[in-house]
Structures are given as C-alpha cells and as structure tokens.
Amino acid sequence: MDLDSLRINGARLQHTLEEMAKIGATPAGGVQRLACSDEDKRARDLLVSWLREIDCEVTIDTMGNIFGRYAGTDPSLPPVMSGSHVDSQPKGGRFDGILGVMGPLEVLRTLHENGVRPKRSVVLVDWTNEEGSRFAPAMVASGVWAGKLDLQWAYDRTDIHGKKQGDELERIGYKGSAPCEAFPVHAYYELHIEQGPMLEAKGMIIGAPKGVLCLHWYDIHLEGTANQVGPTPMEGRNDALVAAAEMIIKVDQLPAAMGGNMVATVGEIHNYPNSRNIIPDGVHFTIDIRSWDDDHALAAFDKLRPQMLEIAQRHGTPIRIEETWKVVKAPFDQDLFERVYATGVKLGYPTMKWVSGAGHDASYMNQVMPSAMIFVPSIGGRSHVEVEETRWEDCEAGANVLLHCLLENANEI
Ligand SMILES: [Zn+2]
Secondary structure (H helix, E strand, O other): OOHHHOOOOHHHHHHHHHHHHOOOEOOOOOEOOOOOOHHHHHHHHHHHHHHHHOOOEEEEEOOOOEEEEEOOOOOOOOOEEEEEOOOOOOOEOOOOOOHHHHHHHHHHHHHHHOOOOOOOOEEEEEOOOOOOOOOOOOOHHHHHHOOOOOHHHHHOOEOOOOOEHHHHHHHOOOOOOEOOOOOOOOEEEEEEEOOOOHHHHOOOOEEEEEEEOEEEEEEEEEEOOOOEOOOOOOOOOOOHHHHHHHHHHHHHHHHHHHOOOEEEEOOOEEEEOOOOOEOOOEEEEEEEEEEOOHHHHHHHHHHHHHHHHHHHHHHOOOEEEEEEEEEOOEEOOHHHHHHHHHHHHHOOOOEEEEEEOOOOHHHHHHHHOOEEEEEEOOHHHOOOOOOOOOOHHHHHHHHHHHHHHHHHHHOOO
16 A cells, blocks of 8 residues: 555544543543552553554563564564653643553554554553652653663652552552563654643644753752741741752752753752741752753753852751752654654644753663654643643644654664
C-alpha cells in the first residue's frame, strides 16, 4: 500500500485517551495515577490487553517497564521504539505522559489493521514512575534502563508512608523478570504535550525540540531560633523564614542577573514549627535551575551561593546546601530532530523548532540511543493540573507525525 497516505484514526485515539482518563479520574476532569498505585496497575492492565489485541509481544522488566513489540519482517535488526508514561502527578492531567503511550498504540493499531509490517520491529514502552511525585526522583525507571541509576537504589526509594517502590511494584504485579537494561534501538521518539505556552502562542501544532534543558536541583535547609513572638524583640532574632524569604527573591532575580537563557524557581517550602506565634526555627526549600547551557546554570548557582551565605550569616540562621540532582543538557539526535520537523511540515502542520524546558524519559534515552521528541500544544500552557488540555486534532497531528517518523526509521537499514 501507499505508505505516504497512511494516517492514524483520530477518533479512535480520542476514544482511547478518554477510556484511559477514566482510570483515576478526578472530579475536576483530571486524573490521579500515582506510580505503583492501584490506578497505575489498572492503567497498565488495560494497556497490556490492548497490546495483546494487536498481536504485540509484551515484556515486563524488573523495574516494571512495559514493552510491547510489534514484529517487523527482519527480527535481526534493532527495533524502533516510542513511549512515555501512564503515571501522573497528584491531581494531574489527562494528557501528560499518557498521550506518549496511547499515541504509539494508535500507530501500532494503524499498522496492524492495514497489514503494514515494516522491516524493523516497532516497540511501544511505558516507563515506570516518570513523575517522581510519589517516589522521588522523576524518570527513575528509564534512568535504570539506560544504566544511569541503580536498580536496588530505585527499589529502596520510599513514599511518604515509608512504602518502598520495589515492594509496591511487586504488590501491583509489575515487578517483571526481564532485565532492566538497554537493548539496541535504532531510533526512539517520545510524543508529549508541550506543558508550556509557546506553541499555542505562535499558532503552531507540532514542536520539534532540539533538546532538553539541563536541570539542577538544590535543597536548602536553614536553622533558626524558636521563641515566643510576643516577648521576643525584633532585634537579634534568628528567623529562618525571613532569611528564606530574602533568598527566594534572589533566586527569582537570578535569571535576569545572569542575562537570561535560564529559569530559576523555588517551588516547595516547609516551615517549622509553622505556628503563628513561634519564630520559625527551621525552613527547608527547593531550588530548580534550568538552562540550555550547563555552565551558565552552574555559574548562576555560584553567583547565588555567596548571596545565600551572606543572608544566612546576617540573620544568624546556619545554612546547609544540598546539591540534590543534576541532569545535563541533552541535545537530541540531529537526524531524528530534523525528521520530526520535516515530517510535521510535509504533513501540512504548522511546525516549529525550539527547546524543551521539562525533563522527560527521552532525556535518559537520548544518552544511550538516537532520540527525539514530538510536542503538541497545551491549551493555555497549563500542565500538571486537572485542567490540562490539548485539542483532539492536535493529538491526532502528533500521532501522525509519530507514525511517519517511526515508519521511515523502521524501513531503513
Ligand atoms: Zn510527562
């Protein structure tokens, strides 16, 4: 058949996404499917049943990653692969992650019903716990698969109730037996919602990111002196929260001070004992710095560090700085990135090139195999919230770009 005219079934993709969104559905229209929860299990079970319907061979590895292999005509060739994650944030949206799993599923259904067998096999993957909101850090299972994180360490991550990730994986029946380690893959694509406002603002439908920004996480701990607020004069206080407030302003000012190409955010703060009539004696907050330039991000923290030390000293609040996590900038494979862009244009969708601010499983894949991503617009740029929304026709467009990118790679030697 004429492969150029092949298109996925947009209505079926919509229906599939709507079926999935019923699992862990929240009253305000989002989903809550935390990693290794009962909802995660139900979503996995449904995915596996759908894969088996179209004669895919399903494999589960020791980290719970699910692989569905649609056999090509030459099994000796490394496959092409595409996937993302079915887990969500607490009160998350209906598109983040799951579009990147239902998209390739729709691609495989399209190939199956048209009897198209490319030379290389096409593998769909669902990566366990991309979000990192129940068990930190994020993207943990793709990290183990890529050989960048240790399996036992990943098993030992605990949630706020002290439950271990490895035990929870076992409980839901998804601690598989296949080794969690990279196998040769010819090309990897991840379809994802943008989670930002750029595509919509520019009237674009397909985004071809040249790579993912570097990501640096820090944890700041401040120690103050608790006391009754009434009798304690303002002079000589060691108020950890006031010190933190000054530091947060410095973080917000950092990108402008460094000359842009960067975002810096304090998104999480804990104040102790958190009582209105006690001077705070402990504060813990996080800093997230992202840039297209790793050295620029490091230089930014080098600039911030002495400012924080000075503030801590002035308030008499000893400071401890933890460097929690660093992911280097990841330029995607040049050929695949160009293919995404060219395919978007060829199919008639407004398409643009740019960079991605969010981390994705593709960041780890990109370290071990040729990888690229395909982005579609987020309405209002909103994500990780229940009102997260993407137009159905844009989901369809993204899946069509994925179809043709995968087909081209799957048919090349
Ligand atoms: Zn995601």
